[in-house]
Amino acid sequence: MSNVFGRLLRLASWGESHGPAIGGVLDGCPAGIDLSERDMQRELDRRRPGQSRMTTARKEPDAVQILSGVFEGKTTGASIGFVIENKDKNSSSYEKIKDVYRPGHADYTTEAKYGVRDWRGGGRSSARETAVRVAAGAVARKILGGVKIIGYTLQIGDVRTSRFDRDEIEKNPVRAPDAEAAKKMEELVERVRKEGDSIGGVVEVVAENVPAGLGAPVYGKLSADLASAMMGINAIKGVEIGSGFKCAAMRGSEHNDRMEPGGDRPKFKTNNSGGILGGISNGDKIVVRIAVKPTPSILKEQDTVDKNMRRTKITVEGRHDPCICPRVVPVAEAMMALVLADHLLLQRTSRI
Amino acid sequence: MSNVFGRLLRLASWGESHGPAIGGVLDGCPAGIDLSERDMQRELDRRRPGQSRMTTARKEPDAVQILSGVFEGKTTGASIGFVIENKDKNSSSYEKIKDVYRPGHADYTTEAKYGVRDWRGGGRSSARETAVRVAAGAVARKILGGVKIIGYTLQIGDVRTSRFDRDEIEKNPVRAPDAEAAKKMEELVERVRKEGDSIGGVVEVVAENVPAGLGAPVYGKLSADLASAMMGINAIKGVEIGSGFKCAAMRGSEHNDRMEPGGDRPKFKTNNSGGILGGISNGDKIVVRIAVKPTPSILKEQDTVDKNMRRTKITVEGRHDPCICPRVVPVAEAMMALVLADHLLLQRTSRI
């Protein structure tokens, strides 16, 4: 249960940060989709470490191999097994601190739950697992056909974007849709990195061309599944849809998105709903924002305790991203794709 | 799938706002728990409409009847079936607008999904369904034993609480832990009500005495399940855990909760994590905040379209809450209880 995601389209994930490999099994993918490793690789390359000074120095080619479920270039309806080798493992910096609980990490909670812990690079709790999501998300995108999913960084520290230029996003290392803000964000991250610290941010993901009717009114709400998918990404502390927390200070007369005729479906004059009304997509853009906490791995010395509940101090060496927003972007897009594809399939059963 | 909530402890819910009754089936409840209708009724009475001018004038006793799963005052391990009759139904105000899509409501999206719609009082999309959650949540609280769950209103419109007095919460109609702010909130809601409008807010739910070790590191994160549970409540547009969106502007050195010895487990000096690290509870308070949108049902005239995509105007009569925060409180508590109880049971299987 803890390693399987989805309802009809299900991803079972396995692998630890410093084990021989990580991988996944995607079950429930319809037959007849053109699929190759290139489709996964394109997305994995966007998540890959080592793309700039902003990200960990770990050098992982993240080359994915599809081992089943595809025949003569098309999905067969069988489960799609795929594997990504861990090439650049270096557990030495972890060995020193294997009995110490890193603040902000899952070290203590993992032991509280399981009694044991693979301390090498965070084991199963490592963000390395998100590569599996990105690979599976690439298949979900194929299921979604014309739906377009795009993610970007809205904020890092106190720097917020003030304009939206889609073409800019993949041109700067922070993946911000605003060249000027991107530059300031870069400078901030670099400053933070030099201080041996880290910094948080906000990422937004938008899906366009989503048909109306995805989701369900009670416990299978599209909004609830998106919230679960997003909050389930490492380091996420908040999720908003549409107006998000701004709705608290709004009146109904202001928040309600008015409708006007839009052909065979209503056109909404505003999008406070974020494309979801009563848990079901309304045909407008799906808009989700997530709060990304500052990476807990920092060089600065911190107070903590060890396994024997003795006070100690820790300096987390290893290779870490001072700000993970740019790498969260493809992961959040993948989770959005998995949820939407799942609901697109579910939707096929809603009417006789 | 759309009407079943939970993993091991599963709630199947049924019933429409203006049907003969609503109810639920709670499966997976351990045997041997003292349970009576009074346990459910106590919580239902907190959610019940008609408690103040702040809430809808619909008069529902919300008397719950347990029909199975309890024998001689104790749960038997069998599924617990319960029913709440709908007494005060008045569909007349809905009949007039049955072909018009109410802005901010699920009217259009329900038809986009199912092709048909029970337009009486919102049907299945009505917040009336949340009574089922509250009843089931009362059982979950019993499973949780010493865990204490408490919810309250933090903000309505632009009025925020500035102090926390637990004893104050149930004394004022807005359920705020701050008498002074509560008074301002009441005034604001009353003003909004008179204008035929509605207003949003923020509700916080806290769980104390939660053992460390609940949750899982990847897709069964406690945080992800809480996000899903909360975002699945009607009218919720955002969910935060611990620091929430504030984390975006924080540094790792500031956000990481330092540990010190606390007996057999670490004591955390701060609680930015909201009691959850890497998806697993750390023994500290679980803190969740949710953004509640202004009720979409307002008396003010709004532009919209009808089924035939013709422009029209609508005034939503009926009996509605100008601010639903106080009634969201027991619902959010119930959802928190259901998630925690589910994970408490799951936790029993984590070690050999």
Add this chain to the structure above:
Amino acid sequence: MSNVFGRLLRLASWGESHGPAIGGVLDGCPAGIDLSERDMQRELDRRRPGQSRMTTARKEPDAVQILSGVFEGKTTGASIGFVIENKDKNSSSYEKIKDVYRPGHADYTTEAKYGVRDWRGGGRSSARETAVRVAAGAVARKILGGVKIIGYTLQIGDVRTSRFDRDEIEKNPVRAPDAEAAKKMEELVERVRKEGDSIGGVVEVVAENVPAGLGAPVYGKLSADLASAMMGINAIKGVEIGSGFKCAAMRGSEHNDRMEPGGDRPKFKTNNSGGILGGISNGDKIVVRIAVKPTPSILKEQDTVDKNMRRTKITVEGRHDPCICPRVVPVAEAMMALVLADHLLLQRTSRI
């Protein structure tokens, strides 16, 4: 988990034999199906006790009430809640033996699992629960459209049918498709009843017009789901599909069903496969047989133990069927319908 059946089309069931009522929630039913209580009642009447000397003297009208999910005569896609009151409860004969474990019953095992037991009429383990399945099965039949499901008794004790006359089935109280065998079966059951004993049998269920392509090749096999559904009916000790146990003595050259052209799909010359090849329907008749054990409730005195593990003797009074085959028929049909309808919906997602 223990009280929810199905994958996409899910039935949550509740209620004990001698509680106030039993009922179910059917989730995942597509919108737009004509449905009324009459559809359920027709099937319930076939399962109802008291139809002949062959069945228990308990007088239950088994009048079902649909409480949700249907609006203006059509399903809405919402969960369908339904309730059947228990009218003719008489727990007195059970009170005397509440501390004694009835041989062949779930008394001991229920206590071994849950520590407590509702001893009134078998509680949750009573075959009374199967009324819920029959009611839900009536909805599944509607989803299935042109698929025809028919069940009948093949064998009671050592009496086997030797011919198949479909029109005969509902004309005799044992539901056998052979008037002559039916007469012998009736005599046998009557003899057994007078002896205060009971007798087993074999029931067969056939589905016609099932499209090819339902099921899946590995763990979602249609055969596996049917086996689970049938073995999950009270008193069933064996399940066969097609050739069943006869296949053990057959050669491949004899068992393989040869194909010849049949329009746009193959026509099979024999049906040893029982309509399922590799877990997927082949378009031929689905044929399932189940072994029904003799009712464990018998008047004859039996050796047993009580709660305190003391030797004792027991005579099970109460109102029992000496042979339950005729009443298993509608239940087995309902389970077949639920499984097929579930797979029909799942099938919609198998190709892009």
Add this chain to the structure above:
Amino acid sequence: MSNVFGRLLRLASWGESHGPAIGGVLDGCPAGIDLSERDMQRELDRRRPGQSRMTTARKEPDAVQILSGVFEGKTTGASIGFVIENKDKNSSSYEKIKDVYRPGHADYTTEAKYGVRDWRGGGRSSARETAVRVAAGAVARKILGGVKIIGYTLQIGDVRTSRFDRDEIEKNPVRAPDAEAAKKMEELVERVRKEGDSIGGVVEVVAENVPAGLGAPVYGKLSADLASAMMGINAIKGVEIGSGFKCAAMRGSEHNDRMEPGGDRPKFKTNNSGGILGGISNGDKIVVRIAVKPTPSILKEQDTVDKNMRRTKITVEGRHDPCICPRVVPVAEAMMALVLADHLLLQRTSRI
């Protein structure tokens, strides 16, 4: 859904017969279990082809590699990913018949479902997938601790065993617990093989030391889950528990297993129940029998049709087992182990 097996202990399986590899992900395994590849290999070696003339000539070392979930020799609670390479693939004999539907195989039904088919060695429908079950079953056995699961061949063609000598089972190539019958079975299989034909049989699996209380009274019956697990194995056409189909000719007075005091639990004088009463284990031996159809792959020429619905004849070359009973034994044991381990974990949540 189609490639994931289990409730709490879940196996996701992937891989085709002639793809690069097959493998699985076992989720929900408790932490703290000693586990190594040797544990899996021991069972895989029992299932491996090429052990005698009785089995296919395909030479597969079936060397399993565990890629995650185990750290320092113990399970960590993380998902256990494992891979088995396909070494001896030879698709040439399949290429010739790729447009022809083999009788008794899933060729036509796979295309009916998915529109496409990996025709190399049966693709996903190949019994090669059962290696994944056997590997996962080895972990389940570890969870089960003192529970002992043993399988054997009871019947091949018309030869039945007439005695039970446990030590004999693994000494003869048919895995029969009766040396004399084993010899006759061997001769029969050899004769059938020379004729280019195949033959069916019956396999029995028994679990000892199973605690009372596993299972559930309604839809989570241990019997139903076992039936599903067994019917889900390739080539199985029937499943019996305890008395099985014999119960049809029995009286209640004969079938009911009488109880006598047995310490803190009843001792049953007979075991017609097969260790399961009302869907819950009673502490006696769990006894399951399955009917194994004759392998459909035979050298004898058969009538069939091709993709274009033209009559044709087929001779299935390739490397096939004339009787698969001996190789079904470890697979059926593995499925029994997976079901029992799953219910052992579920059982931990049945009481407060």
